[in-house]
Amino acid sequence: MDAIADNTQQEREQKERDLLKLKFRTAVMVSDNGQREQEALKGYYDFLDFLTPYWVRDPEDAELKRLKADIEEIISDELNHQAILSKWAEKIGGVREAKT
Secondary structure (H helix, E strand, O other), rough: OHHHEEEEEEHHHHHHHHHHHHHHHHHHHHHHHHHHHHHHHHHHHHHHHHHHHHHOOOOHHHHHHHHHHHHHHHHHHHHHHHHHHHHHHHHOOOOOOOOO
């Protein structure tokens, strides 16, 4: 009878370990995706920086205005994606953002 109880305990412990491994692996994947979102943001800000001299030269250019607006919308979306991923990383990983 003790052997059955030990086996059941071992199975529960193994399930708990497997669940923790899944949880932390998922948190790592979410964090990795958040990092890629950050890299994308940098690229879009670099793009805006690259285009700045053209806007300064011709601030009324309709195509440049549309391009700037589109890039800013993409940046806004990326920031939203980052915020969502950050919330999931906190929820899955169990570690909360420090409040300062």
